Amino acid sequence: MINFVARRLAFAVVLVVVVSSASLLLARLAPGDVTAQLGPFAGAAEIAGTRARFDLDRTPLGQWGVWLSRAVRFEFGDSFLYNRPVRGLVLSAAANTAVLAAVALVAATVVGIPLGVISGSRQGVLAGAIRGVSLVFLSIPPLLTSLLLVFLAAVTRWFPAGGMTSVNASSLDWPAWLLDVAVHLPLPALALALPIAATFERLQAQSMSETLRQPFALAAVARGLSPRDVVLRHAWRVSVRPICGIYGLAIGALLSGSFVVEFVTAWPGLGRLMYEALRARDIYLVSGCAAMGGLFLAAGSLVGDVLLAAADPRLRDASGVASVGQAPR
C-alpha cells in the first residue's frame, strides 16, 4: 500500500517537474521574448529593466534554477501578458477546464456505457442503430463537433454560441451567475463528450459481446438465470474492465480535446491560456499551465488505476490496493 502510494506520488512529481521545466526551457529558448511587446520605441534601459524583472538576463539554466527554487514554495512567477501572478491565472483556468472535462466525462459515461451494454448483448434493429450512430460520432472528433455545434447554435440560437458567461456576468449575483454558466456549458461539454461517448459505447459493446461468450456466462444461463441478470449482474462487471483501463488515458484525450473545444467555443480554460501564453512567449505562464496539465494527467492515471481495482478484485493485493501493471493471466 505505502509502496503503491509512494510510486504514484513519485510519478506525479516527476511528471509535473519535467513537463513544466521542459516547457519553461523550450519557451525561453524560442526566438523572441517579452520585450517585443514593448514596441519599437522602447529604450535600451527599459528593455534591460524588463528583462531583469523577469530574470531574462540570466542564462536559461540559471533562470530555471531560480524558477525552481521559487516553485517549491508555490510561487510560479508573474505572467508578462496579464501582469498578475501565474498561480491565480492557472488555477481559475484549470477550474474552468476541470468543470468542462468532468461534465463531459460524466455525460459520456452515462450515455456510452449503457448503450454499449445494450448493443453488445443484443442483436437486432436497436443494437444496429446504436452501432451505426456511434460509428458516425466516433468519426467526428472534438474539432468538428465543436465547429458543428457552434454552427447549429449560430443558426438556431438555442444556445449561446460561445464563452462561459454572458457579457453582463460581472453584475450578476452568484445564483444568476451559476445559471448563466449552466446555460453556456452544454455546448462545449457536448462537443467534448460526443466522441468519447461513442468510444465508450464501442469498447463496452465489444467487451460485452466477448464476455458473453465466456464459459461462466454460459454456465449462468444454464443455471436458469434470466438474460437480464446474466448481462447486468455478472457479465457487465467483467466486461467493464477494459473501460476502466481507458479512463486513465481518457484524461489525456479530454485535455487534448478540451483544447480545441475551448478554442472554438471561447471557453476560458487551460488550453486557451496555454495557447495565449505560448504565442506571447509568456514563459512563466507556459510552465505554470504545463505543470497544471501534468497534475491533471497524474490524477487521471491514478483515478484509472483505482477504478480498475474497484472493477477487478483480482488486481487488489492483500492490502486492498491495485498492484499496477500486473494484469492477471
Place this chain on the structure above:
Amino acid sequence: MRRAGLVLLLVVGLAAVGAPWLAPNPPDRSFPDRLYAPPGGYAYAQRLVNRLNRQFEDDLNQPVSLRWFTDGRLVTVPEADGGPLLLLGADAFGRDTFSRLLYGARASLALALVATAIALLLGALIGGAAGFAGGVVDEVLSRLTDFVLVLPAIYVALALRAVMPLVLPPATVFALLTLIFALVGWPIVARGMRAIIASEREREYIAAGLALGATRWRLLSRHLLPAAVGYLAVQATLLLPAFILAEATLSYVGLGFPDSVPTWGTMLQDAANMSLVAEAPWMLAPAAAIFLVVLGVNLVVQGTGRPPVQLEP
C-alpha cells in the same frame, strides 16, 4: 463494412491525386464578384445582386454550357461564358471551395502520410531496439516511450510549433509539422513493437538463426521485422487520421500553414467566423472531408473487430 471504408478512402485518395484535373478552377484564383457565393454556375450563370448582403441569383437569360475535357480539366466553365463553376460555393475571397477542397486533400493527406511513415520508422527502430537489446537499453527506451505516451499529443505539437517563428514558407511548415507529428506519434508504435520483438526473440527460429551465425542486424531486419509488419499496418491506419486532424487543429488556431496554402485546416480557419458561416454553410466542407476520412478508417478498423480509433496518438 470494411469494403465500404476502403472505397471511401480510395475515393478521397483519388480526389487528392487527381486534384489538378478534377478541380474546375485554380485553387488560389479569386473571383471578385463571387465573395461568399453559394454553390451554382452549373445551369445558369450566377449574378451578384447585392454585394453588402451577399445576395446572388441565377441569371435565367444566360444558360451555362459545361466544357468537358478542356484546358486539362474534367469540367469547367470559362468566365466569359458565365463562369466560374462553383460546385461548393466560394469563400471570403471569392475562391472556389470545391477546388480548394481537392487541393487541400493533397496537402493534408501528403503531410499525414509522410508523418505517418516517419513515425512508423522511428517507432519501429526505437521499439525494435528496446525489444531486441533488452536489459538497460530496454529499460531506458521503454521509460522514455511511456513518458512521451502520457503527454497529450496536441499540446506537445502546439508547444513545439509555437516556439518556432510564426511566419515560415509553406515548404518549411510542411517539414516542421511532419517532424513534430512524427516526434509525437512514435511512442504508440514503439510500445507495441517492443512487445512483439521481445516475445518473438525468444522463439526457436531466432535461436536457430543465431546458431547458424546470423548477425544481429540480419536477424532484426530479415526475421523479426516481418513478424511486426501486420502490427505496423494497423498503427498506420490509426496515425493517419490523427495526423490529418492535428494539421487541421494547428492550422485552425493559426499555427499551421499560411492561409495562401489550401489545406483542410486553413480552410476550416476561414470558417471560424460563425455568424458568416451560418449564411455560408458550404465553408464547412473541409469538416465533412475530415469526417469522411476518419469514418473510412473507422469502418475499415471496425470491420476487423478491433477497438475503435483513438484520435489521440
